[in-house]
Amino acid sequence: MGDIVQSTSITNYKSRGSTTIQCPLLNDTNYTVWTMRMKAALKVHKAWEAIDPGEEDGEKNDLAKALLFQSIPETLILQVGNLDTAKAIWEAVKMRHMGADRVREARLQILTADFNRLKMKESETIDGFVGRISELSSKSAALGEDIDEPKIVKKFLHSLPRKKYIHIIAALDQVLDLNKTSFEDIVGRLKAYEERITE
Structure with missing residues (x-):
């Protein structure tokens, strides 16, 4: 299914410590599994609220965006990179893979x-x-x-x-x-x- 890609270290906003986060890489065939894994990763790092319900808390939003950017291909980053919130990025990826x-x-x-x-x-x-x-x-x-x-x-x-x-x-x-x-x-x-x- 999806490859797991090890990310670089990201500072966890709660503990102010360094942690290594692994994110699944989205491809053309693994969207369903990717959403499950990303939801779990975002919840572990207390950043899921930036997507659901869509809190625009600066640190949570930044962490969620960073995790999403690590898990999507470069071509997709170029398409959604100008969006301000993690929720907007999540919805754009969803629309691309789920269709209208x-x-x-x-x-x-x-x-x-x-x-x-x-x-x-x-x-x-x-x-x-x-x-x-x-x-x-x-x-x-x-x-x-x-x-x-x-x-x-x-x-x-x-x-x-x-x-x-x-x-x-x-x-x-x-x-x-x-x-x-x-x-x-x-x-x-x-x-x-x-x-x-x-x-």
């Missing part, structure tokens, strides 16, 4: 169609299939549309190959309330079952 509302809606429609068509291949493992479901769910969440966990659970169970998993699916349907069962719980049960039938 129309583009966002189109991407959501494609993701929804992909989610609805999703089926586990006969040769695929539970882990591989879970990875595909999780990727679609994460992309959808990044576009502002969370997929409810019960919907993911039901989609997962109904997308498994019937010949191989019909017995466990029927048992889980009878024993569990799928509206209250977590995705991790269902995945754990199916992985245990998969190991048994593989043996």
Whole structure:
């Protein structure tokens, strides 16, 4: 995904000490993961408030801008470098990677169609299939549309190959309330079952 780039030392405004901060480098394919990592890095350094809600506190804003500049490519810095606040930079990067509302809606429609068509291949493992479901769910969440966990659970169970998993699916349907069962719980049960039938 994204490369982690070690930055130069930055003075932490709270302790007035020197600290080394590592920031993920944004590229064309890792925007969702980049936002998660940057949000965590900004929170650790007490600078997230400069972006949400958008405080214009001088030191927090400067620290947040410095961290953002370390994590975006030079070509993007040239485009957003004249913006005054970290929040404005964050929003500009977001707009560049997320697109306008129309583009966002189109991407959501494609993701929804992909989610609805999703089926586990006969040769695929539970882990591989879970990875595909999780990727679609994460992309959808990044576009502002969370997929409810019960919907993911039901989609997962109904997308498994019937010949191989019909017995466990029927048992889980009878024993569990799928509206209250977590995705991790269902995945754990199916992985245990998969190991048994593989043996």
